[in-house]
Amino acid sequence: MVSVTKVAVIGLGTMGAGIVEVFAKGEFAVYAVDGTTELAERGRGFVTKSLDRAVSKGKLTEADRHATLDRITFTAELTDLVDADLVIEAVPERMEIKHSIFTALDDIVRPDAILASNTSSLSLTEIAAGTRHPERVVGMHFFNPAPVLKLVEVIRTVLVDESVADTVRELALQLGKKPVVVGDRAGFVANALLIPYLSRAIALYETGKVSRVDLDNAGRVGIGLPMGPLTLCDLVGLDVVHEVCKVMYDATKRPSDASPSLLRQLVLAGRLGRKTGQGFYDYSADAGVDEDAGTDAMTTSAAVVGEGELATQLVDAFAGAGVTVTAVDGPAAGTADLAGTPLVVVVGGGADGGFDTEGDEVDDWLATVTSTVDARTVVLTADEVSEFVLAGVLGEDIAILPLRLHQETKGGQVAEVGVILGTTPDQVAMVRATLAAAGFVPIAGPARPGVVVDALLFQHLNDAVAMVDAGYATPQDVDTAMTAGCGYPRGLFAILDELGADVVADGVVEQSVLDPSVVPSPLLLEHAARDLPFLS
Numbered sequence: 001m002v003s004v005t006k007v008a009v010i011g012l013g014t015m016g017a018g019i020v021e022v023f024a025k026g027e028f029a030v031y032a033v034d035g036t037t038e039l040a041e042r043g044r045g046f047v048t049k050s051l052d053r054a055v056s057k058g059k060l061t062e063a064d065r066h067a068t069l070d071r072i073t074f075t076a077e078l079t080d081l082v083d084a085d086l087v088i089e090a091v092p093e094r095m096e097i098k099h100s101i102f103t104a105l106d107d108i109v110r111p112d113a114i115l116a117s118n119t120s121s122l123s124l125t126e127i128a129a130g131t132r133h134p135e136r137v138v139g140m141h142f143f144n145p146a147p148v149l150k151l152v153e154v155i156r157t158v159l160v161d162e163s164v165a166d167t168v169r170e171l172a173l174q175l176g177k178k179p180v181v182v183g184d185r186a187g188f189v190a191n192a193l194l195i196p197y198l199s200r201a202i203a204l205y206e207t208g209k210v211s212r213v214d215l216d217n218a219g220r221v222g223i224g225l226p227m228g229p230l231t232l233c234d235l236v237g238l239d240v241v242h243e244v245c246k247v248m249y250d251a252t253k254r255p256s257d258a259s260p261s262l263l264r265q266l267v268l269a270g271r272l273g274r275k276t277g278q279g280f281y282d283y284s285a286d287a288g289v290d291e292d293a294g295t296d297a298m299t300t301s302a303a304v305v306g307e308g309e310l311a312t313q314l315v316d317a318f319a320g321a322g323v324t325v326t327a328v329d330g331p332a333a334g335t336a337d338l339a340g341t342p343l344v345v346v347v348g349g350g351a352d353g354g355f356d357t358e359g360d361e362v363d364d365w366l367a368t369v370t371s372t373v374d375a376r377t378v379v380l381t382a383d384e385v386s387e388f389v390l391a392g393v394l395g396e397d398i399a400i401l402p403l404r405l406h407q408e409t410k411g412g413q414v415a416e417v418g419v420i421l422g423t424t425p426d427q428v429a430m431v432r433a434t435l436a437a438a439g440f441v442p443i444a445g446p447a448r449p450g451v452v453v454d455a456l457l458f459q460h461l462n463d464a465v466a467m468v469d470a471g472y473a474t475p476q477d478v479d480t481a482m483t484a485g486c487g488y489p490r491g492l493f494a495i496l497d498e499l500g501a502d503v504v505a506d507g508v509v510e511q512s513v514l515d516p517s518v519v520p521s522p523l524l525l526e527h528a529a530r531d532l533p534f535l536s
């Protein structure tokens with residue numbers, strides 16, 4: 001087994017420069033290679049900037065910064081790599097470019113040197129099969145930002161010498177990374193789960209029914225992920241997301257894996273995200289930020305009809321925002337004078353925050369409320385009754401919108417409102433502004449199963465179960481991949497077990513009724529039926 005002391009990284013874009021930094025900080029001698037002297041110098045700039053940032057944050061000493069840079073040789077000459085023990089290719093995702101580099105390396109490096117690719121999406125087997133020694137070709141897939149995120153996917157092909165994969169795995173551990181060893185399948189583990197989640201968010205944005213800020217808040221605050229999906233697309237690069245979508249779709253033919261039309265358009269337009277200064281957001285210095293409606297649109301008076309913790313929480317939150325709140329016990333709904341109240345929230349009175357009151361009883365309250373208010377009033381209903389609203393039984397004249405308060409996460413607590421046909425923009429703005437003033441992070445999306453947060457989360461979880469069902473990865477592998485590779489605070493299976501397979505399965509089944517491209521995983525349904533967790 002070759003002992004690795006000299007490493008080469010080819011391609012000094014965002015990922016390549018990050019990988020150079022990781023190895024140089026790990027005290028390896030590194031050749032940092034790009035196609036021209038200018039590109040190699042640009043790569044030096046990326047690495048230096050990142051190290052300078054670490055120094056300014058007090059995470060690296062000036063002396064270590066110098067020592068790290070001294071270990072790196074920036075070059076435009078592949079022929080310099082004669083004594084490299086490991087070469088990692090991180091050039092753009094085009095098979096012909098990869099082939100030409102690996103072919104050239106065959107004539108340059110020692111026969112026992114390991115050749116690795118950081119490809120996000122292309123077939124490692126195809127890359128390996130085009131070389132003279134396919135047994136030494138392996139995937140070593142880092143995650144952006146490489147200096148921060150711990151995951152390294154080590155991709156084995158059917159041609160690889162097991163000792164090569166073992167060496168790369170050991171090396172990843174030596175660098176302080178978390179390796180997950182997997183076979184050569186489109187998207188591997190992390191991208192195969194992350195990219196469809198991102199592309200669903202893009203597709204939802206493209207409908208015009210959800211704003212980009214709401215989509216990002218759904219991921220960051222609602223689910224509790226480090227970034228929202230559109231911000232993450234801009235970080236990863238829209239071209240990369242598009243390429244992975246194409247490869248995934250080629251492999252699966254699942255409609256949900258296809259690259260959304262808006263993504264294709266942005267890539268064609270050269271808006272690739274942060275690296276070009278524009279993607280879903282504008283990163284130029286003079287770009288404005290998305291403003292919410294502000295507090296101007298909020299209501300000054302509201303009523304909360306119901307009982308239980310949720311009702312109390314809402315009354316307190318509205319009062320704290322300066323709203324004059326009328327609190328009405330559910331059974332007293334009939335005697336309350338709510339005419340002219342701009343916002344009425346009807347809440348069930350169960351012990352766990354109002355979600356388990358008998359549906360019929362809440363329906364009665366709701367019917368009473370809607371008969372006493374007029375068309376200017378917006379009525380919000382919490383949870384179970386939401387389904388009632390979604391079924392379209394009530395509310396021909398009155399806007400009755402489902403409201404869902406999500407679990408609080410690091411970013412805050414999402415109050416999500418499903419918008420039904422006929423709701424006016426002013427009504428939505430009033431609800432959003434009032435919820436925001438009351439301390440919630442408001443999200444407005446179409447009043448369909450899952451609205452935005454659960455529509456994204458449940459399908460993401462369903463995909464993870466399908467991957468396990470296909471025998472490609474274990475629930476533990478998936479959770480390592482998503483926590484170490486995408487910074488998730490908890491793995492997808494940890495989230496799923498907490499929510500309960502039955503809740504998620506019901507949600508996915510509901511979504512599948514409206515969208516035939518959503519296919520509930522049989523394994524999820526089995527776990528739901530037997531009430532079995534995935535992680536023991």
Ligand code: 3HC
Binds near residue numbers: 119236
């Ligand atoms: N290089 C080095 N360090 C960086 C960095 C970079 N490019 N970006 C951020 N950091 C460091 C910061 O210095 C900071 O360190 P500190 O906490 O010790 O001071 C730390 O990371 C956190 O950064 P910030 O405080 O600026 O911001 P956040 O807390 O929001 O973290 C983030 C930024 C690490 C990018 C985090 O938001 C995150 O993990 N996001 C998810 C990213 C993700 O999912 N990546 C995977 C994409 S898929 C992929 O890459 C595969 C490919 O094939 C497509």
